[in-house]
Amino acid sequence: MEEEAFTDINGKPITLDCHSHSSFCREFTVSSPKVSIGKVMVYTCSVWLLAYAVFFFTQNTAVLSSAILITLVGMMLHIHFVKVDHESLLVIGSLGIQVSSSYASGREVTTFIEMSKIKDIVINEAIYMHQIIYYLCVLLKEPFEPNEVSSVVPLFQSSKPRLGCLVKVYKSCQEILSTCQ
Amino acid sequence: MGQRRRAGAVKTLSSERDSADVARICNRKHNICMVSDFFYPNMGGVESHIYQLSQCLIEKGHKVVIATHAYGRRRGVRYLTNGLKVYYLPLQVMYSQSTATTCVHSLPLLRCVFVREQITVVHAHSSFSSMAHDALFHAKTMGLNTVFTDHSLFGFADLSSVLTNKLLTITLCDTNHIVCVSYTSKENTVLRAVLNPEIVSVIPNAVDPTDFTPDPSQRPADRITIVVISRLVYRKGIDLLGGIIPELCLKHPDLHFLIGGEGPKRLVLEEVREKYQLHDRVRLLGALEHKDVRGVLVQGHIFLNTSLTEAFCMAIVEGASCGLQVVSTRVGGIPEVLPDDLITLCEPTVRSLCDGLEQVIAKQRSDSFPSPASIHNRVRNLYTWKNVAERTEKVYDKVVGEEVLPLAKRLRRLRSHCGPVAGSIFAFVAMLDFLFLLLLQWLLPDRFMDVAVDATGPHGLWRQKTSRKKFD
Numbered sequence: 001m002e003e004e005a006f007t008d009i010n011g012k013p014i015t016l017d018c019h020s021h022s023s024f025c026r027e028f029t030v031s032s033p034k035v036s037i038g039k040v041m042v043y044t045c046s047v048w049l050l051a052y053a054v055f056f057f058t059q060n061t062a063v064l065s066s067a068i069l070i071t072l073v074g075m076m077l078h079i080h081f082v083k084v085d086h087e088s089l090l091v092i093g094s095l096g097i098q099v100s101s102s103y104a105s106g107r108e109v110t111t112f113i114e115m116s117k118i119k120d121i122v123i124n125e126a127i128y129m130h131q132i133i134y135y136l137c138v139l140l141k142e143p144f145e146p147n148e149v150s151s152v153v154p155l156f157q158s159s160k161p162r163l164g165c166l167v168k169v170y171k172s173c174q175e176i177l178s179t180c181q
Numbered sequence: 182m183g184q185r186r187r188a189g190a191v192k193t194l195s196s197e198r199d200s201a202d203v204a205r206i207c208n209r210k211h212n213i214c215m216v217s218d219f220f221y222p223n224m225g226g227v228e229s230h231i232y233q234l235s236q237c238l239i240e241k242g243h244k245v246v247i248a249t250h251a252y253g254r255r256r257g258v259r260y261l262t263n264g265l266k267v268y269y270l271p272l273q274v275m276y277s278q279s280t281a282t283t284c285v286h287s288l289p290l291l292r293c294v295f296v297r298e299q300i301t302v303v304h305a306h307s308s309f310s311s312m313a314h315d316a317l318f319h320a321k322t323m324g325l326n327t328v329f330t331d332h333s334l335f336g337f338a339d340l341s342s343v344l345t346n347k348l349l350t351i352t353l354c355d356t357n358h359i360v361c362v363s364y365t366s367k368e369n370t371v372l373r374a375v376l377n378p379e380i381v382s383v384i385p386n387a388v389d390p391t392d393f394t395p396d397p398s399q400r401p402a403d404r405i406t407i408v409v410i411s412r413l414v415y416r417k418g419i420d421l422l423g424g425i426i427p428e429l430c431l432k433h434p435d436l437h438f439l440i441g442g443e444g445p446k447r448l449v450l451e452e453v454r455e456k457y458q459l460h461d462r463v464r465l466l467g468a469l470e471h472k473d474v475r476g477v478l479v480q481g482h483i484f485l486n487t488s489l490t491e492a493f494c495m496a497i498v499e500g501a502s503c504g505l506q507v508v509s510t511r512v513g514g515i516p517e518v519l520p521d522d523l524i525t526l527c528e529p530t531v532r533s534l535c536d537g538l539e540q541v542i543a544k545q546r547s548d549s550f551p552s553p554a555s556i557h558n559r560v561r562n563l564y565t566w567k568n569v570a571e572r573t574e575k576v577y578d579k580v581v582g583e584e585v586l587p588l589a590k591r592l593r594r595l596r597s598h599c600g601p602v603a604g605s606i607f608a609f610v611a612m613l614d615f616l617f618l619l620l621l622q623w624l625l626p627d628r629f630m631d632v633a634v635d636a637t638g639p640h641g642l643w644r645q646k647t648s649r650k651k652f653d
Binding site: 010125126127130131132 | 258289630
């Protein structure tokens with residue numbers, strides 16, 4: 001078990017955690033920093049200040065209570081659906097790949113891809129917003145034509161690590177994939 | 182800003198070094214980014230020029246990437262033959278495959294391409310392409326050396342050319358070097374953009390001679406065929422062609438026309454064919470793919486070009502390479518293209534073209550022309566892509582030693598060269614562009630951008646892989 005510090009595509013620090021369970025089973029976990037208290041304060045304050053400004057002109061208390069509601073619901077939705085704390089990739093040779101992401105609220109989403117469906121794991125380039133980035137993805141086989149690629153599953157979608165981190169994960173994934181084929 | 186100052190300092194240092202270093206600089210490999218709105222899957226002269234030039238530069242060991250806009254579902258990053266990397270950037274297309282220009286909105290993506298590919302020279306193509314103009318603008322803001330290739334001739338009188346010329350003046354006034362495809366085109370560009378002629382080079386286009394070989398057995402023996410291959414538009418003089426066809430067909434009963442291409446002027450030709458009942462003798466083939474062109478050319482004896490304006494006519498070189506006798510109008514850069522005995526030049530009138538064709542037909546009947554194979558042998562070494570790449574390389578070598586104007590000088594240059602109104606407006610836009618670049622550099626510093634893995638160039642992985650395959 002080793003932990004390494006990398007950055008994501010926006011320059012924020014992330015850590016990569018490699019856990020080798022056995023020679024054909026490895027787990028990679030990318031952890032993003034926790035929600036910072038400063039950021040929460042800034043968003044809350046800006047919503048409330050806006051609400052006070054509106055209240056000052058309209059003299060309607062409903063504005064204030066809705067502002068409180070908005071911040072609370074917004075924060076809950078954010079930690080439940082947007083903010084991902086850990087993303088992990090579990091590669092088990094001859095069995096498959098498990099991709100899971102755990103949200104800040106504790107919710108966890110897990111998908112499993114069988115080895116028979118996987119063609120390869122590659123690093124690809126894509127245009128994302130106003131940037132061109134590298135990302136790691138799993139290529140899936142067409143069911144009846146094993147040489148065709150039917151679809152692509154991007155990995156580490158919310159943490160978006162930079163190339164250095166991707167290369168490390170890619171290399172050890174390839175070690176396992178090459179031994180089981 | 183700091184980065185640019187440093188780059189400028191390095192450049193002045195290197196220019197102070199004496200000629201002992203020149204050889205080393207000449208052997209230096211460049212990272213070149215070709216930018217144009219026009220690239221495959223769109224078809225045409227500019228597209229194939231960019232592709233062929235890039236391939237030859239890759240062969241010479243330079244790193245080349247191409248940036249163009251997304252064509253339908255073709256967006257993102259693609260690799261072509263020999264690891265030529267193409268960025269299809271999602272920019273909005275406005276009019277006839279040309280993107281909208283605001284001078285600012287394309288900066289984030291182009292900056293990303295330039296930074297991650299560590300570009301040293303930005304080479305933009307075609308004055309119709311607004312993405313090329315944008316890229317030059319941003320490259321100068323980022324302190325990169327710039328080269329521009331102009332592929333077409335323009336007028337001076339109508340409104341659209343006045344506007345394009347103004348835009349060209351603005352883009353080219355601080356571009357390091359300009360390449361034109363013929364001397365006529367150079368003269369035209371120098372006049373249009375008010376340039377110093379010393380920074381304009383002439384590098385003609387080329388054709389791949391192996392694609393255009395003669396095959397006289399394909400020619401029907403009982404007739405004389407005139408081949409015309411061009412887009413059927415006003416600029417290509419299709420109205421002249423409409424006048425020539427009936428006149429010559431009446432005189433020579435064994436004369437046939439083979440016309441390849443598509444466009445709005447097809448109506449003119451169809452009308453002529455209808456009126457004089459020439460359906461069996463004038464064949465309209467419609468749009469041709471590039472690979473089919475040779476198959477059409479070898480069926481003919483004479484190649485006819487009726488263009489009214491042309492910077493450098495690739496079609497007549499292709500025709501001559503297939504061993505055809507070429508008859509063309511004497512316009513633009515055409516007289517420079519082929520040696521006098523391979524081409525018959527006429528004035529752009531029906532009368533003159535008919536006379537010229539009559540002469541050539543008479544000679545063809547008396548069999549006094551050299552054989553197609555001998556014509557091909559003369560033409561095949563006239564225009565090769567290798568030669569074009571060598572000459573372009575020299576331009577790059579020269580350009581990387583030059584200084585990119587810092588902002589203050591650039592603003593002064595814009596205002597002094599482009600008139601008080603347009604100059605001031607674009608000086609303001611250049612300022613905006615610079616501020617936007619600072620904002621982007623603050624939001625996402627260059628050091629957080631991953632440097633792309635080289636496919637081509639001195640450390641290109643593509644070549645190593647293929648050579649390793651060869652050894653295995």
